[in-house]
Amino acid sequence: xxDDAAKLDSACEALKAYNWGADKNxxxxxxxxxxxxxxxxxxxxxxxxxxxxxxxSDVSRDAKDYVCRAxxxxxxTASVPSLATLLAKEExxxxxxxxxxxxxxxxxADALRAALATVSGDLKxxxxxxxxxxxxxxxxxxxxxxxxxxxxxxxxxxxxxLGSIRTPEAAKALAAAKPIAAAMSIVIDSRLACAEAxxxxxxxxxxxxxxxxxxxxxxxxxxxLAATRGIQTCLEQKR
Amino acid sequence: MNHGTSSTRREFLKTATGAAVTGVFAAxxxxxxxxxxxxxxxxxxxxxxxxxxxxxxxxGGDQGAFLGRGDVQYVAVCDVRKKWRDGAKDRVNGRNKNxxxxxxxxxxxxxxxxxxxxxxxxxxDHWHAIMVIEAxxxxxxxxxxxxxxxxxxxxPLMIAAARRYSRIxxxxxxxxxxxxxxxxGPCWNGELGAIKxxxxxxxxxxxxxxxxxxxxxxADIDWEMWLGPAPWQPYNSGxxxxxxxxxxxxxxxxxxxxxxxxxxxxxxLFGGATFASDVCELQPTAxxxxxxxGQLGAYVTLTYPNGLEIHHRRPDQLKPEGPQIDGxxxxxxxxxxxxxxxxxxxxxxxxxxxxxxxxxxxxxxKPFRDIELGVNTMVALHLLTIAYRLQRTVKWDAxxxxxxxxxxxxxxxxxxxRQPWFLS
Numbered sequence: 217x218x219d220d221a222a223k224l225d226s227a228c229e230a231l232k233a234y235n236w237g238a239d240k241n242x243x244x245x246x247x248x249x250x251x252x253x254x255x256x257x258x259x260x261x262x263x264x265x266x267x268x269x270x271x272x273s274d275v276s277r278d279a280k281d282y283v284c285r286a287x288x289x290x291x292x293t294a295s296v297p298s299l300a301t302l303l304a305k306e307e308x309x310x311x312x313x314x315x316x317x318x319x320x321x322x323x324x325a326d327a328l329r330a331a332l333a334t335v336s337g338d339l340k341x342x343x344x345x346x347x348x349x350x351x352x353x354x355x356x357x358x359x360x361x362x363x364x365x366x367x368x369x370x371x372x373x374x375x376x377x378l379g380s381i382r383t384p385e386a387a388k389a390l391a392a393a394k395p396i397a398a399a400m401s402i403v404i405d406s407r408l409a410c411a412e413a414x415x416x417x418x419x420x421x422x423x424x425x426x427x428x429x430x431x432x433x434x435x436x437x438x439x440x441l442a443a444t445r446g447i448q449t450c451l452e453q454k455r
Numbered sequence: 456m457n458h459g460t461s462s463t464r465r466e467f468l469k470t471a472t473g474a475a476v477t478g479v480f481a482a483x484x485x486x487x488x489x490x491x492x493x494x495x496x497x498x499x500x501x502x503x504x505x506x507x508x509x510x511x512x513x514x515g516g517d518q519g520a521f522l523g524r525g526d527v528q529y530v531a532v533c534d535v536r537k538k539w540r541d542g543a544k545d546r547v548n549g550r551n552k553n554x555x556x557x558x559x560x561x562x563x564x565x566x567x568x569x570x571x572x573x574x575x576x577x578x579x580d581h582w583h584a585i586m587v588i589e590a591x592x593x594x595x596x597x598x599x600x601x602x603x604x605x606x607x608x609x610x611p612l613m614i615a616a617a618r619r620y621s622r623i624x625x626x627x628x629x630x631x632x633x634x635x636x637x638x639x640g641p642c643w644n645g646e647l648g649a650i651k652x653x654x655x656x657x658x659x660x661x662x663x664x665x666x667x668x669x670x671x672x673x674a675d676i677d678w679e680m681w682l683g684p685a686p687w688q689p690y691n692s693g694x695x696x697x698x699x700x701x702x703x704x705x706x707x708x709x710x711x712x713x714x715x716x717x718x719x720x721x722x723x724l725f726g727g728a729t730f731a732s733d734v735c736e737l738q739p740t741a742x743x744x745x746x747x748x749g750q751l752g753a754y755v756t757l758t759y760p761n762g763l764e765i766h767h768r769r770p771d772q773l774k775p776e777g778p779q780i781d782g783x784x785x786x787x788x789x790x791x792x793x794x795x796x797x798x799x800x801x802x803x804x805x806x807x808x809x810x811x812x813x814x815x816x817x818x819x820x821k822p823f824r825d826i827e828l829g830v831n832t833m834v835a836l837h838l839l840t841i842a843y844r845l846q847r848t849v850k851w852d853a854x855x856x857x858x859x860x861x862x863x864x865x866x867x868x869x870x871x872x873r874q875p876w877f878l879s
Binding site: 349373 | 592594608615619620621664666667668669686687688689844845846847862863865866867869870871872873874875877878879
């Protein structure tokens with residue numbers, strides 16, 4: 217045990233000097249500790265605290281990248297504040313999401329949702345996608361607000377996130393969306409995804425309502441065919 | 456073109472389209488993209504118009520297979536490496552005896568072309584899901600190299616996109632049908648009886664974290680696009696070169712781009728094992744981790760809903776009661792109670808797995824390696840990977856696509872993609 221602790225101390229020191237090209241074998245004790253603390257909450261919390269300390273210190277991008285990967289596996293609510301501060305940083309935002317997206321606590325979702333007000337452009341695309349990947353139904357209102365964004369990538373990411381969440385509220389927001397033209401295809405795709413979710417839940421009328429609105433001549437042929445097939449499925453399941 | 460029926464593909468597609476729009480055509484596959492035609496565009500010819508995305512190494516092999524077919528009109532290539540792109544373009548132009556082949560750095564430009572019916576995708580694994588889904592949204596059929604997915608979450612989204620837009624999407628392991636006939640025959644003809652267990656041997660390591668130092672980025676690669684949804688890392692030739700190597704000098708060695716040899720060769724071997732034992736339409740219920748015991752190394756057993764066990768590198772070999780067949784890399788044992796034979800599924804059309812795909816693009820039948828079957832194999836491999844990484848047993852619920860009550864494993868279902876790329 218003492219030997220393991222010494223190795224972990226050494227690895228945490230190596231992490232502080234870690235950079236692309238450094239010996240990653242020096243970090244193996246951290247990898248081992250991630251596995252060995254699986255059923256030892258106190259030891260895992262201690263490991264998390266050490267990693268957070270590194271994240272908050274003046275270390276390389278690669279070292280912070282490594283910590284975020286580890287926190288994606290073992291991070292808890294305790295990691296959220298440190299990770300949240302990185303969401304607005306161009307170079308670190310993705311890896312902060314890499315961890316936050318996988319941390320199940322509501323505080324992680326809260327942090328991502330709060331970041332929507334402070335980031336823009338590609339960083340906002342990333343935050344929206346992470347909320348969608350989490351299926352965070354509590355974020356529908358904030359995500360829907362981005363549907364009208366002048367940046368087509370942001371609007372498309374908002375639509376995609378709602379298509380991942382697939383609640384009735386998400387479907388309503390998509391139905392009401394008036395995005396710029398470049399984002400429209402993802403809005404429609406997400407509406408189809410919502411209809412499929414309703415079908416799977418046995419909500420045939422809700423699904424059919426979406427399909428009926430997409431079957432019209434104003435939509436591309438591929439969409440009309442998808443909607444037609446959806447209507448067919450609704451009819452078959454009703455029988 | 457004569458497909459051995461009384462109607463041409465074009466006539467079939469016209470009929471299918473009309474029926475679908477009026478709501479009386481209930482088959483799962485309906486129509487190709489451009490073959491619809493409209494007021495301003497004439498219907499497509501009877502040849503399948505194709506483009507290729509990710510043309511180096513295996514993608515180049517796929518290109519050769521499609522390019523050599525008389526029923527394919529190959530018109531466009533896409534690769535983020537100029538040397539691959541130019542070489543692939545030259546091959547097409549040489550074959551077509553013209554200079555018409557278009558070359559793209561960005562796959563979205565290729566997918567935006569209305570005249571392309573189908574694409575083949577041979578990029579590193581971290582791009583597969585996004586590209587397949589975008590191809591479906593663009594109305595293209597897709598042949599995607601294995602391993603089809605990098606994470607568990609990707610598979611259902613790829614299947615959903617294929618079904619939503621009635622696209623033909625084929626996985627890309629030719630070995631599943633071609634390498635294991637010595638096993639498939641005795642299994643499907645009932646000789647072995649009910650298959651009880653399988654041992655899959657002989658394939659290599661998990662992918663690992665990449666920490667190669669920065670090198671100067673060559674002018675002939677769009678490094679940001681090569682990385683795409685993967686975490687940003689500096690250019691190093693060992694990060695992106697190579698194809699099959701897993702010793703540190705190939706993208707397949709590294710976790711951001713690949714599941715390593717376990718998912719690369721695993722796609723072939725577990726695809727073959729699940730096909731031979733007739734569980735390729737199922738997903739495992741658990742990956743049971745067996746700790747190393749003395750001289751015997753650790754291994755993992757996948758359990759299936761029908762009671763079948765598929766071991767990965769079980770070190771003590773199978774020594775069961777009842778007949779068994781040792782096919783080298785795969786060993787299968789049954790209960791010996793002879794069963795009625797069943798015909799094993801095979802390729803449709805001629806020309807191997809590529810011909811199967813083209814045949815299905817024309818007829819709208821499901822290809823031999825329909826994306827759902829490829830995904831089922833990948834689920835098995837991802838479960839193996841997660842059990843090895845966590846060094847413990849994980850249970851899987853195929854209905855919800857989750858690890859029930861297992862938050863730690865649940866974190867490994869997916870990973871955040873680098874902006875501006877996302878998956879939905």
